[in-house]
Amino acid sequence: MRDTIFALSSGNPPAGVAIVRISGPGVRFGLEILVGHVPTARMATFCDIKDKNQLRLDRGLVLFFAAPNSFTGEDVAELHIHGSRASVSAVLLALNDLDGFRLAEPGEFTRRAFENGKLDLTEIEGLSDLIRAETESQRRQALLQADGALRILYEGWAQRLTHARAMIEAELDFSDEDDIPGSVSDHVWKDMDLLSFEIRQHLDSASAAEIVREGYRIALIGPPNAGKSSLLNYLSKRDVAIVSDVPGTTRDVVEVRLDIAGYLVIVQDTAGLRESTDQIEIEGIRRSLVAAEDADLVLGLRELDGPEYEFPAIGNQRIGITTKIDRLDAPFTGDGDSVGISTKTGAGIEGLLENIANRLGELAPNVALGLPTRARHVDLLGKCVASIEDARTSKLVPIEVRSEFLRQAANSIGMITGVVDVEDLLGVIFSEFCVGK
Ligand SMILES: Nc1nc2c(ncn2[C@@H]2O[C@H](COP(=O)(O)OP(=O)(O)OP(=O)(O)O)[C@@H](O)[C@H]2O)c(=O)[nH]1
Ligand SMILES: [Mg+2]
Numbered sequence: 001m002r003d004t005i006f007a008l009s010s011g012n013p014p015a016g017v018a019i020v021r022i023s024g025p026g027v028r029f030g031l032e033i034l035v036g037h038v039p040t041a042r043m044a045t046f047c048d049i050k051d052k053n054q055l056r057l058d059r060g061l062v063l064f065f066a067a068p069n070s071f072t073g074e075d076v077a078e079l080h081i082h083g084s085r086a087s088v089s090a091v092l093l094a095l096n097d098l099d100g101f102r103l104a105e106p107g108e109f110t111r112r113a114f115e116n117g118k119l120d121l122t123e124i125e126g127l128s129d130l131i132r133a134e135t136e137s138q139r140r141q142a143l144l145q146a147d148g149a150l151r152i153l154y155e156g157w158a159q160r161l162t163h164a165r166a167m168i169e170a171e172l173d174f175s176d177e178d179d180i181p182g183s184v185s186d187h188v189w190k191d192m193d194l195l196s197f198e199i200r201q202h203l204d205s206a207s208a209a210e211i212v213r214e215g216y217r218i219a220l221i222g223p224p225n226a227g228k229s230s231l232l233n234y235l236s237k238r239d240v241a242i243v244s245d246v247p248g249t250t251r252d253v254v255e256v257r258l259d260i261a262g263y264l265v266i267v268q269d270t271a272g273l274r275e276s277t278d279q280i281e282i283e284g285i286r287r288s289l290v291a292a293e294d295a296d297l298v299l300g301l302r303e304l305d306g307p308e309y310e311f312p313a314i315g316n317q318r319i320g321i322t323t324k325i326d327r328l329d330a331p332f333t334g335d336g337d338s339v340g341i342s343t344k345t346g347a348g349i350e351g352l353l354e355n356i357a358n359r360l361g362e363l364a365p366n367v368a369l370g371l372p373t374r375a376r377h378v379d380l381l382g383k384c385v386a387s388i389e390d391a392r393t394s395k396l397v398p399i400e401v402r403s404e405f406l407r408q409a410a411n412s413i414g415m416i417t418g419v420v421d422v423e424d425l426l427g428v429i430f431s432e433f434c435v436g437k
Pocket of ligand 2: 228249
């Protein structure tokens with residue numbers, strides 16, 4: 001018989017309440033021992049919780065979910081106990097004493113849910129993202145995916161591929177007879193053309209999804225003493241990086257995670273760019289350039305009236321910034337199209353943040369849909385499109401071969417949702433979870 005697994009599913013003690021979750025064939029037996037009976041399914045019941053020697057450990061709400069109507073699809077119980085270290089460990093020890101019970105491995109509850117067909121892989125990934133979400137946009141994207149936005153989309157695509165193959169096979173079977181109109185096959189290939197277009201369009205939004213999930217990367221770039229570290233400290237409201245008037249203060253890339261307009265933004269402070277003979281500084285500068293290369297947005301900082309400076313041509317998008325505008329007696333009126341700021345007075349920084357928020361807002365229309373959030377989705381969808389294109393364009397090969405290409409396309413989608421054998425992937429996906437999920 002399968003083990004019955006248990007774990008603390010809520011956060012680390014101490015807390016007001018802690019939730020211990022139990023799943024498996026031994027749940028009813030465990031409840032008989034711990035609370036003296038199996039409570040009515042889905043009804044919160046206030047109970048004393050005792051160990052197998054009838055020693056009272058705690059009291060709290062107990063919930064029972066009968067299979068298959070539970071998160072895992074097995075019998076499940078939740079014990080809502082006091083969230084102290086001692087209460088939690090007493091209850092976990094008591095559970096461990098029961099025959100066939102053991103502590104769950106990370107992600108094991110979710111794995112059982114997958115094995116029992118409760119969730120597909122994209123929903124599990126959504127759940128994993130939801131548990132880690134730090135910002136509004138991450139929460140929205142993850143919730144959508146956990147609710148099945150991608151599953152429904154991908155299952156629909158897989159069905160169209162299956163349908164197309166069925167039509168092709170039918171044509172094969174009846175090809176001797178003249179009563180299969182050519183328009184059936186026309187219809188099939190038209191739909192495959194459309195499907196390939198839809199998937200490619202969906203793939204176009206992968207970078208927006210990645211920015212939401214992984215964060216929008218901003219690199220602060222510029223000559224020494226431009227005020228890069230001062231800006232990082234100002235934005236993070238902390239003394240994260242060392243600020244000094246010695247040029248070449250920053251060497252390592254220092255990063256902070258901020259929430260701007262509900263998006264996760266990762267701001268990276270970098271070493272000032274200049275010619276140098278110092279080995280450590282040269283390495284720092286190399287890292288600055290890598291950060292700029294990888295950034296979604298580069299802020300090019302230069303101090304007011306500072307020496308002329310030619311920015312290296314790197315980075316996707318860039319905003320030029322003139323710093324230390326507090327040194328002016330008059331308001332900053334502009335220097336080309338650069339934005340003026342001062343970390344001494346805060347001047348111009350509100351406007352800079354709005355500028356960034358607007359750029360992030362341009363991603364938002366996409367984010368309302370289910371997007372491919374992981375490299376493996378993008379990878380497999382790319383393979384799917386390639387197979388559909390092979391099927392569509394290989395007009396000289398036997399129709400069976402074209403049908404086989406469509407089978408491969410459906411297979412790629414099946415690997416995303418997990419209906420096709422993906423044993424080697426499962427370990428990776430479930431290891432993202434903590435114990436108790
Ligand atoms: N007046 C004024 N001084 C500033 C401002 N921002 C930074 N400074 C000063 O400029 C000097 C350099 O600032 P940093 O933030 O260390 O400059 P950096 O670009 O990180 O320099 P490196 O790390 O050497 O590349 C420090 O003395 C800061 O106090 C500002 O807005 N106004
Ligand atoms: Mg610095």
